[in-house]
Amino acid sequence: MSEAILDVENLNKSFGALRVTDDVSLQVMPGELHAIIGPNGAGKTTLLHQVSGLLASDGGTVRFGGEDITGLPMHARVHRGIARTFQITSILPGFTALENVALAVQGRSGSSFRFFGIASREQALNDEAASLLDLVGLAARADLGAGTLSHGEKRALEIAIALATKPRLLLLDEPLAGMGHEESNKVIEILRSLKGRYAIVLIEHDMDAVFALADRVTVLSYGRVIASGDPAVVRSSPEVRAAYLGDEAA
């Protein structure tokens, strides 16, 4: 297991008396798409917060590329190659779509303590941002205010922003949430094109998408891992069906 890019061991987080993540351990291999599913309140988003560094953990370790990053803040983890999207879309609504991505490119290319020159005219930043927008199908929207984009476009933009940090690991928190059929198919296509090129942790409620995309599935329930492995095996596990899929199958 030593070649895992992300190695989470016994991660814990409590809010008051509530244990939101309870001794969670999981690994993600390079290039693997690892889906995390579970009922609402299972601790999926909290786990992602802990891995990305938005929330400090109460216990356990997070290793990334062999390095212990448990104590690092989110921005430092980004520089090591972890990027994420949020369950509730998080963009800069007052900036153009292009600038949203260009800022992320700026974050890893050269110092941002530069006080001269007009950042929005830096060709290198803009070119790279434009090609990423193109990748997620937003090329035509580049100069629009990000706040004016449709919900689906915002989610795609968020993926482009995450990619702009040149991550080795992508953490995607329900990228399909709140989308219509058509929009969601577009995003699934984007995810399919990313698959294999990045290690991806995907939290998603859309089971069709999960089982179509995932290489491995981990099931969380009440903050604990109750199953993990090959999608087909997980899908047929009686424990999982009882805890989670059961209600859907019924």
Added chain:
Amino acid sequence: MSLTLVLVQTLNGLQLGVLLFLIAAGLTLVFGVMDFINLAHGVQYMVGAYFAAWFTAMTGSFFVGLALALPSALLLGLLLEILVFRHLYGRDHLAQVLATFGVILFLNEAVRILWGAAPLSVPVPEILSGSIVLMPGLLYPVYRIAIIVAGLLIAVLLYFLVSHTRAGMLVRAGATHPRMVSALGVDIRRLFTLVFGFGAMLAGFAGIMIAPILSVEPGMGDQILILAFVVIVIGGIGSIRGAFVAALLIGLVDTLGRSFSGDLLRLVMSPAEASQTGRAIAPMLIYVLMAAVLFFRPAGLFPAAR
């Protein structure tokens, strides 16, 4: 640093503390429940003092003056709420700062026009004048004791109102879950007006009570406003209990600090240096305290649960 002096200053600190509490209680509710920064809360205290001075002079009796000044302070609060504040709920804090700063300018100038720039004084009511011996060698003015008692009574009353009445329950809920309260079908606007008027009346009451021992003059609310903000930030915004504890803390730290920091410093430096440094740091103490509280407990000592 005799024991008597320490006791006297402790009582003075307590008196400043309950006064600050009266002002801070309204401020913290308005802030906590409506997320509204009211810089004009200090001038409401000032106007209370002016009302007291005016009605007392007119009727010749402090108590009749008090009885008239209190509802006047309430009316002024309601008037301000209707004319100005209610248009600014839900707007960003900067707009509120701008508007309430305007109200400060207006009211400070209005009292100057109506009553002149010279300080007014209000005689201590006959029945509460003089001093009593609290213990051998410790003489303390009756009126100051009356302020402390009145302040503590109000604190008890407030505690009862907030924790044992329906309106109080709604106010508490409003401070933590404003959306839920309006979802319950409660007329949140009316609740706001009520809280606002009540807070204005408390500030006015503080002004009335202090009038006989302080000179009543324009601008007297400006410095106390900042103290009241320090209190509510230390206590935790929206928390009455926090405001009470922090008000007493600030009252004591400020009063005792001003009297004794020189004496304490004398232990480590020469008397001349000590009194000079003491004078310099004493007024800064409460701000140091506030910065420290914010640094270690950013939500204050008693954060309203959110």
Added chain:
Amino acid sequence: MSDLVSSASTSDVPATPRLRGTVALLVPAAIFLAFALAPLLVHAGLDPFYLSIVVRIMIFAIAAVSLDLILGFGGLVSFGHAAFLGIGAYAVGILASHGAGDAFLQLPVALFASAVFAFLTGWISLRTKGVHFIMITLAFAQMAYFMMTSLSAYGGDDGMTLWTRSTVAGSKVLGDTTAFYYACLGALILSYAICRCLVVSRFGRVLRGAKENAVRMEAIGFDPFRFRLVAYVVSGMICGLAGFLLANHTEYVSPAYMAWQRSGELLIMVILGGLGTLHGAIIGATAFLFLEEWLAGFTEHWRIVFGPLLVLVAIFMERGILGAVTRRRR
């Protein structure tokens, strides 16, 4: 200035982004030109007293621009910015009282002291958010205020009178009204240019981004704290420069420069003009001080009119004077 505003508002052409960029350059250029030409009016018979008001306006405009840098672009509501005015002014007063009257010493000391104060207080304040930031900046300014009121060696409560303006490399050039006027204008243009340069730079883009969504900025690898701290220090230094000029203008230094009401006035100048444009802060400072002066010409009780005016602006002009103008144009 009022001509400028009304002429801009009569145009009904919808501003394309490009055009708006040009307007954004034209407005400040026109403002600076107006300031530069104002002394000529004295030759045309205007009472020179008015120039002294304009100097005051320019000095407070520098302070307001510095506040707009962190407020309008960083979202940091500092309620203690007047502390820097005081620090800059006291650098002049204290050094002068020790016989060091030259700007070549005083100005660097003023800037350095402002930077140190900004760094230390910012390092603590910037860990808090929202209303707590407002209050903690206020607390630090109050500390500075009370510190100076109790330093009797430097005038304490009464402040200190300067015997003469700062010399510049030994020359008394600042004593000349016109020279001082243009020195202040130069300082204003320089401050504006520095801030303008900062907000469009890589640095400024991160600062602006962190104002909109700090978590997003962290999620692409930026630590907003460091950018805010640098902006806070730069802003404090520019305001310290304003303090240096203020002391020289009034030839008097007092703790009152640091009073919380003064910090409130600076905030109001910025809000009045319109946040996040920099030249809005200049317009706001001009409107504020001009109105104050103008109303005071009618009655000593000018605040009775000025107060309600602020209330009306707060209620009806959500984005300040500039905002009201640009909205009408749209």
